[in-house]
Amino acid sequence: MKTKRFALSAVAGAALISTLLAGCAKSGPQGQGAPGADKGPTTIQMMTVFFTPEPPGDDDVTKKEIEKRTNTKLNISWVSSNNYDDKTNVTLASGDIPELMLVLDPFHPQVKTMAAQGAFWDLTPYIKDYKNLSAFPALSWQNSAIGGKNYGIPRVRPLEGSGNFPLVRKDWLDKLGLKPPTTMDQMYEVMKAFTEGDPDGNGKKDTIGFTGLVNPDGMGSFAWVENTLNGANGRWKEKDGKLVDTIFEPGTRDTLVWLNKAYKDGIIAPDFPTLKNSQVRDMITTNKAGIFADAIKPSWLLTGQMRKTNPQADLLPLTYLEGPQGKYVPKDSGVYGMYVIPKTVPEAKMKKLLEFMDYGATEDGWMLASFGLKDVHYTVKDGVIAPTEQATKDNVGVFLHLFANLDKYERAYQTGIPADFLNRNKQIIDERAKYSIADPAFGLNSDTYTKVGKDYDKKAMDLKVKIILGREPITAWDDYVGKLKSDAQYQKIAAEINDEYKKKKAK
Template sequence: MTPRKRLRAPLAILTVTGLALTAACSSGGDEGDGDGNGGGEGDALSSLSIMSPYFAAVPPEEDDPIDQALTELTGVDISVQWVPNTDYGERTNVVLAGDDIPDVMVMGKTPAFVQTAEAGGFWELTDYLNSGDYPNLVSENPEVQEATSVNGHVYGVYRSRDVIRHCIILRADWLANLGLEQPQTVEELYEVARAFTEDDPDGNGADDTYGFINPAWPGSIGSGSPYDALELWHGAGNVWLDDGGELVPSFTTDAWMEAVEYERDLVQNGYTNPDYATMDPATWNEPFLNGQGGIIIDVQSRAPQLVELFREQDPENAESYVALVGQPEGPHGTFAMPTSGYSNFLAIPRSSVETEEQLEQVLQVLNDMNSTEAQILLNNGIEGDNFTVEGEYAVYNEDRQDFTDQVSGAWAQLGTNVAGYNAYATQPATPYDEELAQLRLDLQAEDLENAVFNPAASLASETYQSSGTQLDTLISDARIQFIAGQIDEAGLQDVIDRWHSQGGDQVIAELNELYSELG
């Protein structure tokens, strides 16, 4: 072999690699030709690929027992591309830019999704879901389905979540020590915070307690923070307020101002943890457990979590520490904070599901996957294998815990339950847990009647799509700065004015136009 020939091989490799790259890229811009459809264009699907996030330590294997049972149930070979939840958002962008797009994807209503959907990347499902051809996909909460839509166009089957989750969690033993009733109004709540700080609720003679425990909230406004809840309870509306048919931002209302002053007083008087601006939300439980703070405004599921932690710490009295209270009455009426009622939705990309016949078939599969039988598979597992049914509850087999974890940490992500949750609940360990679970349901029913939904949830304003995060952060930062005493009322007003001039006015105009068109 002569030296020149030897050089040729690596050069050839380089050239080939380069060509392959060029090819890979140029096809990136083309219409994807679908995948795993098992047939050419327009043929009926014999398999269905779904992309979904998972939380479990290990994702389920292809053709595991649940997959097999689902395939049998739906008559279509289901294969799931499991993506770790932390990488999911990033991965969806990569997948959408590529040409190997799954038939069904779990998507959130991100700016990127809205762009793609409006560019025709996903099937619009409004008419299909309303047709009644898919009884298991008819939403039991039309408001929630409306909220998942983009300006009235529904692009996915949403994954249903509890509509009411917020509540107040208090140290029940402190209330008892001080002879206080559970607070029913925001004024009473303030009084409890004061008493928890000043009246030595733990009776140790030292001034070492405070009322509220607020962590540094990772989201901006309208992200379910304790501040958002307090403002809504004061009557500021849910992000947007319908003021006589016109949408106004919550933070421009008098009620909002009243609420942030309430929040500022809580901080300035020391009724809130001093590190409210920097506390890691992952350590939220600790001050409550250690007896430093006594009030948490958060989701109900934190209450049983706390009870469980108290059980490790003090098994005998564990049931006497946690009081779960419904959302309080405000100075201008009773308003309750709902969640958005869903967590992402199953959307169907047009580039992989090309014809209407295929779409109908996919919807049929999703309909079947929402039957009671399928819900049990997705949420509980295989009866007789990893769980058994006792009464109305599921009792899990400890030997099959790994499998149960994969069911609850991965397969459950495919459940939409839009027409109601019909799988089994886990059997409560003690009568107290059962009581607590019942209390949560009662409070949910009670608060649902007063729920204030975001009237702009379904509206997509172009300006908000492009600069919403910055605009929202402007307000949420100013709110904390005001509470901390860094800026005064005039300073807060300056920031709100800046919000208006930096695009906020456009957002208001665009949303109101859509609101009057669609409402």
């Protein structure tokens, strides 16, 4: 049920697999020696993504330093994020696969087919020999595995601090003598107090508790309510070794009742069905609302904006909320794509590529790729990394998309953040790690969902909005869910997802 995919025709895919298995695709010039060895540099062909206006050149400072430290010669095909999927299509279909290639969606059906038929190296038995790669979070390897095997090196991302979860105006809490909410009942009371208690002190009834938006096919900013009441991160929840669709869970129904009451009490933005993300943030920074849902990272971005006129402004990311199923906060997948190595690369060269990526999994490698050279491109004070003007001149930071992100506190940081604010964010991340819940269905596909799933999602979301707004009774939801239970096509989605889940766990 992944939403972002690249298209690849079955004919092109089949032709590619035959080509790869025959060993006819080009694998690039072969270097001698391994990273760090005394022999000549290892030449590595790769394809990866960049997000800056221009990609690095051959004389890039970071590139030269990485080559120096790893005894390599990097021939990198940089592709803009705007058309990376299209370039992936062309590259895979051509059969001319770089020795290291970033695949943003490891679970595209064609990629899975190629892996199963031997087009890529199965790295599973080799990873244990690489100290730093094997130290990646287990969830990162699990969430990039195909059929229980790892056909690529995961592009690791931090597990905590992302996702959709409430950030609360702590200065408003302090003014009203309230503590940060930890239960859904307390959350409701805080939202109500922010609406009725004049938290901004202007003597007017012009604030609201929570602001957010919804999507045509999903709960958007309000997903945290449903997830907390279901005790699940997203659409699927594990029960007795199987995945169940939370649309049938009582927590989803309870969410509609909870939000309908909040709407009638006037403590959520009344125009939430039409709001955009920029409007939601504006409501926070202009003191119109006291709570919204986002990752931890924007906490300082928006607080910093507000402190220009209100030095006491303070957005606090909540650690967790407790619902009927226990404490909940979302855990990230821990991965964003993976680097595959085509089987046309000889085993000896494949191991050299793993050595190179193993260096990238060290703190030294990651810091270099992300920030450049210390005291040239960045300085460190009170634990805060500050880029220099030279970093901008040298286009530093582009290489961070090549290596793993080893900083578990990355989402705590924002440019210009004070040390005390950063340290508090770090503490919140440490606390979240005790309670966070992962999405058990990450990377799982259903052919039936691909064909018709979005139609079901849109119908369900349309009804949810009507119930929240009071235009339909809650019994309409009961009727809708009852029909889905006897809908063979809808039930087939769950069957296919569970088949995938069994394969994922069969490592």
